[in-house]
Amino acid sequence: MVYILVYNAIGKILLSVMLTSCSFIILGIVNYFKSMFRGEPLYPSDFTQIGHMQSVIPMVMDYFSLKNILIGIISIVVFAFVVFTIRKHIKSIKIHIGMRIVLICTSLFMVYAFSNYPNTFVNKLFVKGGVYFPLWNQNMNYGQNGLVLGFLSNLDTTVIQEPEKYSKENMLQIANDIKKQYGVNVSEQKKAEKPNIIFLMSEAFWDPTKLTNLSFSEDPVPNLHHYIENFPGGQTIAPTFGGNTANTEFEALTSYSMSLLMPGSIPYQQAVTGQKEIPSIASELKKQGYYASAIHAFDRSFYKRDTVYNVFGFDNFNAEDTMKHKELAGDNVSDLSMSKEIIDELNKRKQPTFIHAVTMQNHFPYNPGRFEENQIEVNGLTEDASKAELEIYTEGVRRSDEALKYLIDQLDELERPTLLVFFGDHLPVLGTNKAIYKEAGYIENEETVSERLSMAETPLLMYANFDIPNDNLGLVSPMYFSNLVFDYAGLNKSPFYQFLSGLYKEIPVLRDELKVDKNGEEIKDLTKKQKEMLEQYKMIQYDLLVGKQYSKDILFK
Structure with a gap:
């Protein structure tokens, strides 16, 4: 879904593959290291601290060896080389602008449906498929559902749900x-x-x-x-x-x-910070x-x-x-x-x-x-x-x-x-x-x-x-x-x-x-x-x- 959305938005197959692949790889790496150090997975709410990365990175840099950093750099270079080498062998696929708009809208709808799954038809699909989100145990949640579904299950960044009888x-x-x-x-x-x-x-x-x-x-x-x-x-x-x-x-x-x-x-x-005063x-x-x-x-x-x-x-x-x-x-x-x-x-x-x-x-x-x-x-x-x-x-x-x-x-x-x-x-x-x-x-x-x-x-x-x-x-x-x-x-x-x-x-x-x-x-x-x-x-x-x-x-x- 994400790839189709990105591809139809920019119209470049390889660039779309690189952008989506790199994004998911980065998320996976961040999730791995957070789990390794903190014993818990990556949450959407973690991105609220992105403005403080300059303070956080020096605290963990000593855990990244020169060997691992070099492997990461070499992997990126090799990946880019392979992509640009095979690029000339892939024929350009031209999709009519009308179809691209349809695919973009469909992709956006599906991304929304999965991201907001408790309130859409996707929830029924999860129930029928036996997908269960144990939110009280996030390591189990991510372990049995994977990074993508685990991440999606926490995408609602509402801090606390409104009680039914609240008035x-x-x-x-x-x-x-x-x-x-x-x-x-x-x-x-x-x-x-x-x-x-x-x-x-x-x-x-x-x-x-x-x-x-x-x-x-x-x-x-x-x-x-x-x-x-x-x-x-x-x-x-x-x-x-x-x-x-x-x-x-x-x-x-x-x-x-x-x-x-x-x-x-x-x-x-x-x-x-959403309140003027909290007791x-x-x-x-x-x-x-x-x-x-x-x-x-x-x-x-x-x-x-x-x-x-x-x-x-x-x-x-x-x-x-x-x-x-x-x-x-x-x-x-x-x-x-x-x-x-x-x-x-x-x-x-x-x-x-x-x-x-x-x-x-x-x-x-x-x-x-x-x-x-x-x-x-x-x-x-x-x-x-x-x-x-x-x-x-x-x-x-x-x-x-x-x-x-x-x-x-x-x-x-x-x-x-x-x-x-x-x-x-x-x-x-x-x-x-x-x-x-x-x-x-x-x-x-x-x-x-x-x-x-x-x-x-x-x-x-x-x-x-x-x-x-x-x-x-x-x-x-x-x-x-x-x-x-x-x-x-x-x-x-x-x-x-x-x-x-x-x-x-x-x-x-x-x-x-x-x-x-x-x-x-x-x-x-x-x-x-x-x-x-x-x-x-x-x-x-x-x-x-x-x-x-x-x-x-x-x-x-």
Whole structure:
């Protein structure tokens, strides 16, 4: 279909073959490398990040050997030579202009029909042919249907489907029901002084000692382990692996769940900037007298953060170009620099401050020579390359752990009470196709719920320089950070966050199609109450993220 369309549009057989073939080959190569590094296929939504390719390409170029690059160049040259050699032996086919118009229109119709298959006759053809799209498992989807059909099944870039019962009347009813049930319990200010609140999302931060079949010459994260023993701690269940940092951030700041969005969605790129304002923990705290500041040790335009943070209600955004402290650790701004930046931001004003900080130090790839010295030796891996890569990553984590201690030591010196939420955004990419995790015996094939959760668990710490209960948080989705923070900080909670606290008690983890309790057990049969709350939550998320925000004024009073 695509070839016929291109051929009739330009009228050149060989040129049409070259254009269509090269396009599909490029898509296949990009899909291969994304699957190899990230463990997930190429989505149409990935093209929303094409403007940042100049930042992404240097991160992965070291994985492309000179040999592979030369093979690619030679292949292109040979292909072009063959095409132009046989060109003179192919007779020109002349098609009447009227027939070309008919073929173009037919091709366009067929491309549309397949691209929009859920709403066309093609859907019936797929059903009769036994074609099934398991959208909850995209690797299976692409594996059994191929790149083209897998890609087409995700072509609808709608971030979230409109619920059937979505209307102003129903949203006002839901909002008022929640206000009636939870609004009467809106907590009073419990602390004499409102504490500073810090979200510190650490790039690819994970505890490598969870690879229990390996041995480490010393504990790479002794400070983290000490703090988690004495303060609330657990495991964040990140909605992503190896990348798409902004999706974990989206959950943490908005309290909305990626599990309710379409597979492959990047809401920062596709949805958030479509609204003038979206309620977030930043805007909620501002109503209580806070100053809201965001810090990111990289390009401010990445994932449209410069616009997104405005929509979320932040007062200020410091990126790498405006940070005062930006000493490097390897190729990126160090986590120690971020700790210093946070302290400087807290000292700028007397009012309580909310800081959302995003680090970059441990970003993939973990290449030889990244650090001048690797302090920790890892044993138990059979491949030398795996050992070298894991030791480099472990050195980065060790430095992050030291930066965490520096930050907490400085927080202890502050007069104002301060609450820190420290968490990793996702697990690191270690080896191609998660090779190091498999070599270490951490996972086999990710077909069990336990293994799927293991590849999503990153450390979670809630530290305070004032007394808070030492709770074992277990497994927690980032969407629940805000309601936990309001409780520990002793702050007022609007009806939405009261409702969220109720949902947290029922279903503390939402990831993809999974509902999981804090101990990692799948909740297979939802109770009537859980189903009702989840349905209300879905309606609210749609309304606030891409809808008319009918419920906002009621839920966030």
